[in-house]
Amino acid sequence: MGIRTGLRNAMAAALLAAAPLTAPAVAQERPLRLVLNVGLQTLDPIAGPSFVTRNFSYMVFDTLIAMDSKGEYRPQMLEGWKVSEDGLTYTFTLRDGLEFSDGAPVTAEDCVASLKRWGLRDSLGRRLMAATKELRSTDAKTFTLELSRPFGLVIEALGKPSVQVPFIMPARLAANTPPTTPVAEVVGSGPFLFLRDQWIPGERTVFARNPRYRPRSEPADGLAGGKVARVERVEFVNMGDPGLRAAAVQRGEVDYLEYAPIDYIRTMQRDRNLVLARARGYAEIVGGISINHHQPPFDNVLVRRAVQQIMDRREIIAAEGVPENLSQPDCLSLYACGTFYAGPAGTEPVRETGIARARELLQQAGYKGERVVFLQPADSALINPIGLVMLDRLKQAGMNLDVQTSDWSSHAQRWIQRQPLDQGGWSLLPVIYTGFDLANPLSNPGIGYNCTNNQPWGYCDAAMTPVIERFEAEGDPAKRREIAGELQRLSIQGANFPLAGQFASPAVWRAELKGVIDFGFPILWNIERGGR
Template identity: 30%
Template structure:
């Protein structure tokens, strides 16, 4: 008998030994010496502490995931889902069976092949944490492997948004090895064996200082032109170094001194001078813009009371907050549509009539009506993110004017993102629990009811931080998802926003655009929800 008939390629010893030898050889060839390598240098104001992009929604970890993992589908710059790791797919006439075939030659960074079992395990883990996956699970019958590179998603009920969910550009469905993907989603993976265009050099990672990635010698890009997060992810640099620089002026000086090539979030007061300097290019990566947002802990007083939440809505003055966050008036807009304003599909004024503009007297009346007892409100303020820090500081002042006692607590963003998972009562444990934190949401995250930020189940396992509960919003989200016509979708959109302003699950502080800056020799910067580092070239 031929002994090879008992060997499953990519599993067992072959997956962990022989294939890794070939990859080690490839790495030696691809990273000869640092002096010979093309190094692209960038910086972030948030320290990478969490490596698992399924266990968190923190942007720095998601951007890490985009470098080291690939996806089944990706959004192009027009927000259209495109196949990425998928070669071909089809949908049955009744919309209940989705059949997928993976591209040939897909391998992980350890050299082992990407197989259906890896994909299925990745989908299952992702689906427990992400709103699109949870909606899929409600309609799911099973996911089956039909061969090593083909699988089917079988549904009990049609889910027309399935492909779009798999292509989510903000919280992507990353494909991991089955070994890591079987990790409980409430736990974090610590081994990074990727399917994407870069390899994470964990041996060179220095938290609080630098993260190093190298071009993957095993990655197989698509042949199509790169667009957004879709198309050919062709890496033209050997090495990517991402420095942690929480001080914006330090990062700006590094850019000006030719110590950085790209800065995603330069100090806003420096943007105009960078525009005037021929050595730099200034551009907006996400044309949909971002939305400032305030999350309230609705599990405990006072924000388990709707009047207290409405008081917060009434005290917010968008122009004041936006001018402090962003500065230049051409980079922000006052926006009360919870699905965004401008070139977005579902802008609406429904339900906004009583909530446009600041009304401190109304806020005081609502706060009194809530029965607020004067307890200090713990506001977590990120000291290493200038925009979010300014948003929070202005909010704190308005809260005090409306009659809240406030306990502002400064911390770095990484600490904040860990602490926001705590569901405890801040009145009992004010150094661990919390009442309020500010954030921003990328355009793809707020443009329609599909997103996680609007989920109002009240369940920490399914809802986002703050855990609002509103059964009516959830029913209306379901109505929008299953709407048979555009008219029905529009009605659901208006109804959701009316209920949103009645319930106030979160508060928006206005829409803005993030200016990024890079050296003029850098070409090929792509538009999208986040910066990506393929398709870039460095001209002499």
């Protein structure tokens, strides 16, 4: 164990032992403690494209539309919506009684400003806004989205479940903050309040029940339904060491792990005090490598294809130590297997991968040993093994690697920058996504950001643009699936975002917790302790 890891674990242990720093009425109840995969640094779900920020945001913000456990989209902050006969005008109405945590009512103006800001940043949001003639509020509770051309995924866009989610915040913040700059305040209308004065960035995040929140009357179902906060206090705690995480949940020092440490899954399955999540498909994890297309040598497609060739899915999944019944090493689709658009179209270049082929491609590209800055997030129990395998295989292929190891939060800050390599820039970063993020072409990191100049990848394939436009306009799901296959072929051909294999790394929680929603990422409303 390194010095940094030891200090981090010591801090985590101290945080677990610390008495809650809240008013006596709140302190009477034991807080619900969740261990996330990495520490929280960014509090803005639009500025920060990471799971940890998404998890934070579902606590304090709310969405207009939400996905339920069946993958269907239901009104959340909305009372409902109407669509014109020509399909070009959507009218949305907010439900009564919505308030922000500062006491201000939620208005249609807030929704319009929030959606416009999100639409400058998110891949699906940008495409929706590009097809929008006007987005305006018509009264305090009603706003209208008028399309300039057919766009078949309006509801799917507004109900997007994972990064970046169109959360609603006050117009005074959304309208005056660029999408890449974090908002100055955390003011949401979600079921919990963020206690900023108790936040230790990267280590501990504290929440209290939001007394202003009015949940829907329906039962909680996935991200939809009544978000009833049944505990007074929640804490996100960071523990870098998997063994420490496992011991903490087994001893009851924490209640919930975002991901069960893979080496401990078999032991946890035999522990009657623990429950492992069963959600699959959308909930499964897919490893990948984010390539900086802005920086040489990866502005050359042959060099990117060489990286694609080193992605041996079986070796990477083996390095994770995932049990066979929790992995899908034969899944080649860019859309997570088990989701609607998944299929084999265009996967021929990645059906057989190898280091020898990678060397050939580098030679064809004229690669002369240019420096490649590889960011390795050592504190992520899931990403670190993926990165180690990639590093070994990239070296075997002949790449000149400058490996820079740090925590995920630090790398995430560099990831969204476009500095030259000698000024803190980067070339490659191993990452993980879930099926939620990869399921739709317009949100898929290897397709949805094409020519948007908006996210770290920076790819732009002119041949992909008209195909995306066809996909956007198509209202028939079966025809969209066919177009999605064509987009997959183009993305793999351009080596936009090489994947590293699909597997389950299930959440785990204490058996005494009741009402846990097994959805694919932590949902902390509806939970209560047994015996209450």
